[in-house]
Amino acid sequence: MYKHAKSYEDVLECYYQFSKNQCTIIETLLENLRITMNDDHLKDELQVMLKEAFTF
Numbered sequence: 001m002y003k004h005a006k007s008y009e010d011v012l013e014c015y016y017q018f019s020k021n022q023c024t025i026i027e028t029l030l031e032n033l034r035i036t037m038n039d040d041h042l043k044d045e046l047q048v049m050l051k052e053a054f055t056f
Contacts, residue, residue: 005011033046 005014
């Protein structure tokens with residue numbers, strides 16, 4: 001959509017929508033992490049998953 005924007009207003013709307021979606025995703029992830037952190041087994045699995053995800 002960004003590439004097909006015909007005005008600055010369209011570009012700003014695309015950026016706003018993208019930012020809004022990213023915030024929603026992060027808020028949901030954080031809420032899920034809060035729930036998950038109560039279980040030690042899931043905590044260990046999450047640590048392994050994050051380590052693998054951010055190892056290049």
